Amino acid sequence: MNVSIRPGSAGAQAAAPGSPGYLSGFGNGFETEALPGALPVGRNSPQKCAYGLYAEQLSGSPFTAPRATNERSWLYRIRPTVAHWGQFRKMDAGLWRSAPCAEVDMPLAPLRWDPIPLPEESLSFIEGIRTITTAGDVASQSGMGSHIYLATRSMRDEYFYNADAEMLFVPQQGALRLWTEFGIIDIAPGEIAVIPRGVKLRVELHDEQPARGYLCENYGGAFTLPERGPIGANCLANPRDFLTPVAAYEDREAPSTLVVKWGGNLWRADLAQSPLDVVAWHGNYAPYKYDLRRYSPVGPVLFDHADPSIFTVLTSPSETPGTANIDFVIFPDRWLVAENTFRPPWYHMNVMSEFMGLIYGVYDAKTGGGFVPGGFSLHNCMLPHGPDMNAFEGASHAELKPHKLEGTLAFMLETRLPQRVTRYAAEAPQFQKDYAGYGHELRKHFDPSRP
Ligand SMILES: O=C(O)Cc1cc(O)ccc1O
Numbered sequence: 001m002n003v004s005i006r007p008g009s010a011g012a013q014a015a016a017p018g019s020p021g022y023l024s025g026f027g028n029g030f031e032t033e034a035l036p037g038a039l040p041v042g043r044n045s046p047q048k049c050a051y052g053l054y055a056e057q058l059s060g061s062p063f064t065a066p067r068a069t070n071e072r073s074w075l076y077r078i079r080p081t082v083a084h085w086g087q088f089r090k091m092d093a094g095l096w097r098s099a100p101c102a103e104v105d106m107p108l109a110p111l112r113w114d115p116i117p118l119p120e121e122s123l124s125f126i127e128g129i130r131t132i133t134t135a136g137d138v139a140s141q142s143g144m145g146s147h148i149y150l151a152t153r154s155m156r157d158e159y160f161y162n163a164d165a166e167m168l169f170v171p172q173q174g175a176l177r178l179w180t181e182f183g184i185i186d187i188a189p190g191e192i193a194v195i196p197r198g199v200k201l202r203v204e205l206h207d208e209q210p211a212r213g214y215l216c217e218n219y220g221g222a223f224t225l226p227e228r229g230p231i232g233a234n235c236l237a238n239p240r241d242f243l244t245p246v247a248a249y250e251d252r253e254a255p256s257t258l259v260v261k262w263g264g265n266l267w268r269a270d271l272a273q274s275p276l277d278v279v280a281w282h283g284n285y286a287p288y289k290y291d292l293r294r295y296s297p298v299g300p301v302l303f304d305h306a307d308p309s310i311f312t313v314l315t316s317p318s319e320t321p322g323t324a325n326i327d328f329v330i331f332p333d334r335w336l337v338a339e340n341t342f343r344p345p346w347y348h349m350n351v352m353s354e355f356m357g358l359i360y361g362v363y364d365a366k367t368g369g370g371f372v373p374g375g376f377s378l379h380n381c382m383l384p385h386g387p388d389m390n391a392f393e394g395a396s397h398a399e400l401k402p403h404k405l406e407g408t409l410a411f412m413l414e415t416r417l418p419q420r421v422t423r424y425a426a427e428a429p430q431f432q433k434d435y436a437g438y439g440h441e442l443r444k445h446f447d448p449s450r451p
C-alpha cells in the first residue's frame with residue numbers, strides 16, 4: 001500500500017515515527033499537503049492541479065451560512081468522489097437505527113445497562129454498532145443517535161461515510177486508528193474524535209485488539225466549543241488542544257467496498273480502489289481529536305454544586321439559543337472544595353434528556369455500584385433522578401475537607417429532544433430491571449422536632 005504521511009504546514013505537531021502528525025486548533029483554516037506543491041497557491045481551482053489531481057469542495061454548511069458557522073474544505077485528490085461511485089444497494093443495517101425509531105415503549109423510569117460484552121465473532125466497526133437511543137429526526141437534521149460500538153476486526157478494503165450525521169467517537173476499551181480522507185487519527189480511551197458528515201474513513205484496531213466505545217451520531221448543528229461567558233478566554237476545552245490530522249493518502253487499486261449511511265439506511269457499492277486518495281487539502285471542515293484529560297474544569301470554589309453545563313466540551317446548537325441539540329459534557333478528575341455543601345449532583349428533573357456513559361472509574365452520584373465502565377444510563381425528559389442511597393448517605397456525612405475525585409471519567413450526551421430506546425437495548429440482557437427502583441432505597445429522614 002502506498003501511504004504517504006507528511007506534515008504540511010508550520011505548526012504541525014511533531015510526529016513520532018509511524019504515528020500520525022496533527023495540526024493544532026479548533027475550526028482553523030488549516031492547510032496540509034502530503035506531496036510538496038500539491039496545494040494550489042492563492043486559488044482553489046487552477047486549470048490543472050499539480051500531480052494530475054482533481055479539486056473537490058466538501059461543503060459542511062450551506063454556501064451562504066454566516067462566516068462563524070460557514071464550513072468547507074478543498075480536497076486535492078487522485079479521483080473525485082463521483083469517480084469512486086458504484087452501484088449502491090441497500091444493505092442490512094444490523095442493529096444500527098436512526099430517528100425516528102419507535103420500536104418499543106419503555107417504563108417512565110430511570111434506565112441503566114451493564115456493559116455490552118465484546119463478542120468472539122468477527123465484527124468490523126460498522127457491523128458492531130448497536131443503537132441504544134435515538135432522538136429527533138434524521139431527515140430534518142435534528143436530534144441524535146447514541147450507540148455502542150463493538151469491533152473485533154479492522155476495516156481493510158472497506159470504507160464508510162455518514163451523510164446523516166457527524167460522528168463523535170468516545171472509546172472506552174481499545175485504541176482505534178481512523179484512516180480518514182483528511183489523514184490519520186489515533187484515539188484511545190480518554191480521547192475523543194469527531195468525524196464530520198460526509199468524510200470517508202475506515203476504522204482499524206490497534207494491534208488487532210478488540211475495541212468498545214460509545215458513538216454519538218449528531219444529526220444537527222456541527223459540534224462547536226461552548227461560549228465561555230464570564231469565565232473569559234481560558235479553561236474548559238482550550239482550542240489549541242484540538243488536533244486535526246495532516247494530509248495522508250492511499251494510492252491503492254484493490255477491490256474495495258464503500259458503505260454510505262444515508263436517510264437512516266446503509267448502502268453498499270463495490271469500488272476498484274481506495275477512496276482515501278486526498279493528497280492535500282485546505283479548509284475548516286475536517287476531523288479532529290481531543291484528549292479529555294486536557295479539559296480544565298472550572299467549578300464552585302466556595303459552596304454549592306453548579307449546573308453540569310460547566311463541564312461542556314462540545315455543543316451542537318439548535319435554532320434556539322442556549323437550547324442544545326446535543327451538549328457533550330464530561331465529569332473528569334477535579335478537586336471538590338465546596339463548604340457546607342452536598343457535593344454530588346443534586347436530585348433533579350430536566351427538560352433535557354441525559355444519556356450517560358462511564359469511560360473509567362466511579363461516578364460520584366452512583367457510588368453504590370451498578371454504573372460501571374462501559375455501562376450507560378438514560379434519564380429522559382422530565383424523569384427524576386439523582387444520587388443513589390450510598391452516594392447520598394456518604395456525601396451527607398462526609399468531612400468536607402478538600403477532596404480530589406481521581407481516576408474517573410464519565411460523560412453525558414444531553415439533548416433537548418426526548419430519547420427513544422431501541423428494541424435491542426430494551427431486550428438486552430444487560431438492561432438493569434431493578435435500577436428503576438433505586439430511589440425507593442432513599443430513607444425518610446424528616447423529623448419536625450429537629451430543625
Ligand atoms: O444526572 C447526572 O448525574 C448528570 C448531572 C450531573 C451534575 O453534576 C448535575 C446535574 C446532572 O444532571
Ligand SMILES: [Fe+2]
Binds near residue numbers: 348350354379385
Ligand atoms: Fe441529571
